[in-house]
Amino acid sequence: MTKYLHEINANFSNQTHLYSIGKSVQGRELWVLAISKNHPLSSLGKGYRHIKFVANIHGNEPVGKELLLRFIDYLFHSNGLKALDDVFSKVILHFLPSLNPDGFLRSRNIDNIGRENANGYDLNRNFPDYFQSNSYPMQPETLAVINWLNEWPFVSSLSFHGGALVVNYPYDNKPEDVDIGYFAAPDDDIFRNISKVYSLNNPDIFNNLCDDSKNFTDGITNGVDWYPVRGGMQDYNYIFKGVFELTVEISCLHFPPSTLLQTFWDQNKPSLIEFLYSSLKGVSGFILNSQNLPVSNATITLENRKHATYSSLFGEFWRLLLPGNYTLYIKANDHPIRNVSIRIPNEGHLSVNITL
Numbered sequence: 261m262t263k264y265l266h267e268i269n270a271n272f273s274n275q276t277h278l279y280s281i282g283k284s285v286q287g288r289e290l291w292v293l294a295i296s297k298n299h300p301l302s303s304l305g306k307g308y309r310h311i312k313f314v315a316n317i318h319g320n321e322p323v324g325k326e327l328l329l330r331f332i333d334y335l336f337h338s339n340g341l342k343a344l345d346d347v348f349s350k351v352i353l354h355f356l357p358s359l360n361p362d363g364f365l366r367s368r369n370i371d372n373i374g375r376e377n378a379n380g381y382d383l384n385r386n387f388p389d390y391f392q393s394n395s396y397p398m399q400p401e402t403l404a405v406i407n408w409l410n411e412w413p414f415v416s417s418l419s420f421h422g423g424a425l426v427v428n429y430p431y432d433n434k435p436e437d438v439d440i441g442y443f444a445a446p447d448d449d450i451f452r453n454i455s456k457v458y459s460l461n462n463p464d465i466f467n468n469l470c471d472d473s474k475n476f477t478d479g480i481t482n483g484v485d486w487y488p489v490r491g492g493m494q495d496y497n498y499i500f501k502g503v504f505e506l507t508v509e510i511s512c513l514h515f516p517p518s519t520l521l522q523t524f525w526d527q528n529k530p531s532l533i534e535f536l537y538s539s540l541k542g543v544s545g546f547i548l549n550s551q552n553l554p555v556s557n558a559t560i561t562l563e564n565r566k567h568a569t570y571s572s573l574f575g576e577f578w579r580l581l582l583p584g585n586y587t588l589y590i591k592a593n594d595h596p597i598r599n600v601s602i603r604i605p606n607e608g609h610l611s612v613n614i615t616l
Contacts, residue, residue, distance in 0.1 A: 261357055264329060265293050272336055277301055281356070282404030285378035288361040290404050295335060295355070297348040305554075305574035307546070310412050311539050312354040312503075314405075315420040317383050317493065319363020319374035323511045323524055324420025328357045330525040331532060347536045354412065359383060359401055369515035377401055384421075385489065387496035391433045394491040405493065409501045413572035416454070416539040416580065417497055417505035418532075424509035425465045426476045427455040430499075432483030432492040432507075443484035445498065446567040450541075450580050455480040455506055457538045461530040470512040483507070502569035504539075504580050541608040542581035547571045547590060548615045555616060558592035563599075583608060590614055 269278035277300040280289040294300040296308065313331070315324030332355055334340040341348060358364055360377055367374025376382050377399055386402040388394060429451035434443040445451060459466045459479030466479040474486060483489060497505035510528060511520075547555045554575025559568050562579075563586070571577040571592075579588070583604045590598045595616040604610050 261325070261329065262289070262291060265291050265332075265357075268293060268332060268336060274299055275341065281408040282400060284360070284362045285400055286362045290356065290359060290361070290401065292408075293332060293355045294352055295332070295341075296352040297341070297345070300352050303352055305572075305576065307350075307544060307576050308352045309350055309415045309539060309544065309578050310352050310354065311536065312356065312412075312414050312417045313420070314356045314359055314417065314493075316358040316360055316364055317419060318421060319360040319365070319376070320367035320372060320514050321375075321420075321422035321511075322364060322367070322514075323422050323516065323521070324508075325357045325364070326521050327420060327510065327524060327528055328355050330521075331355070331529075334525075334529070344533065344536065347533075347540070350540055351536065353536075354414070359405070367515075384493055385491040387491045387493050388500065389433055389491045390495065390499045391431075391435045392490050396491060406496075409497065409503065413570070413576065413578075414497075414501070414503045415578045416535075417503050418458075418535060419493060419505060419507045421507060421509050422511040422514045425468060425470045425479065425512060426486075426509045427458045427465060427480045428483050428486060428494070428507040428509065429455045429480065430483060430495055430505075432489040432495045434484050434488055440488065441485060442482045444482065446565045447498075447504070447580070448482075449582060450504065451506070452480065453582060454504070454535065454538045454580075457534050458506065458508060458531040461534050462527050464527055465508075465510070465531075498567075502567070539580070542579050542604060543586075543588070543602055543610045543612060544576070544578045545612045545614065546575045547577055547592070548575060548613060549595070550615065552615075555592045555595070558590050558595075558616075561589045561591075563587040563589065577614075588614075590616065592616060 277294040362378040363374040430445040431443045494505045497503040547558045556573045558571040588600045
C-alpha cells in the first residue's frame with residue numbers, strides 16, 4: 261500500500277499530495293493521498309470542498325482499504341479524473357486507506373484478531389464522546405485523526421467497515437437517560453438523503469442481502485437505532501468538527517475471498533461517484549470582513565437547527581443543505597452576529613459571499 265501510494269504521487273505529482281497524519285502505535289505512517297484537478301496545495305483557499313475517505317479503522321476489516329486503492333487507481337488509470345471533471349473543479353479528495361495498519365498486519369480470517377490497534381483498543385470507541393464520558397486512553401491513531409480534522413476543513417466523509425451491508429448515519433450515541441431507539445441528529449434529513457444516495461446505487465446494500473436479523477429499510481440506519489456506540493469517529497466528526505460523516509458497511513464477511521474484490525469495487529463505484537455529487541449540495545462561499553479580507557473560524561449555524569460548521573483559514577465555508585429556505589447565522593470574534601436568508605434551488609447548490 262505504501263509503495264503504491266508513493267508511486268501514484270510520483271507519477272501524478274501535479275494532481276496529488278502525499279502526507280502522513282501521524283504514526284501508529286508501532287511506528288507505521290498513517291498515509292493520506294490528496295487528489296485534485298490541480299495540485300491540492302495550490303488549490304487551497306479557492307473554495308474547493310474537502311472530502312475524505314477513511315478505511316481499515318478495524319484492522320480485520322480490509323475490504324474498505326482495497327476499495328479506496330481501487331478508487332485511486334480508477335481516477336488515474338481508468339480516466340476517472342477526466343470523467344469526473346465537473347466534480348474535480350469543485351473538490352479535493354483525501355484518502356486514508358488504513359487507519360489501523362498494526363491491526364491489519366496482525367489480523368486473521370478468524371474471530372476478531374486484529375480488530376484493535378497494537379495497544380488493544382478499538383479505535384472506533386476511542387474518540388471524545390459528546391453524550392457520555394469516554395475513559396479509554398486516547399490512542400496515537402485517534403489523536404492523529406483529531407489533529408487531521410483541525411488542519412483541514414472537511415465537508416463530508418465516508419468511513420468503511422465490514423461485517424454487514426448498510427449505510428449508518430448519526431447519531432451513533434445518545435444520553436444515558438434516553439431509551440434505545442432512533443436518536444436523530446439536527447441534520448437528520450440531510451443524513452438520510454446522502455445515505456440513501458449511497459444505498460440506492462448499491463443494490464446489495466439497498467436490499468440488505470446479508471444474513472442479518474436487523475431489517476435496514478432502504479439499506480440505511482440511524483446509528484443508535486442499530487446499536488449505540490460510545491466514542492465513535494462518526495459522531496466526533498459531526499458534533500465537534502461539523503463534518504458530515506457516514507459509516508458504510510460494505511461486506512457481509514470481514515475477510516471475504518480476494519476473488520470478490522473486483523465485485524466489491526463494481527458494486528460500490530456508482531455509490532462513491534454519486535456521493536461526490538451529493539457532497540456538492542447546499543451553500544458555499546466566503547466570509548469576509550468590511551475590508552474584504554477572509555474571516556477564519558467563523559461559526560455558521562441555522563435557525564432551528566442546532567449544529568455548527570466553521571469557516572476555513574481562508575474564509576471559505578460550506579454547508580450541506582437540501583433545497584429550501586434557510587436563515588444562516590454567522591458569528592465571529594469582534595463582529596456582530598450576521599443573519600442571512602438564503603434559498604437553495606432545486607438544482608441543489610447556492611454560492612454566496614457574506615460580509616460581516
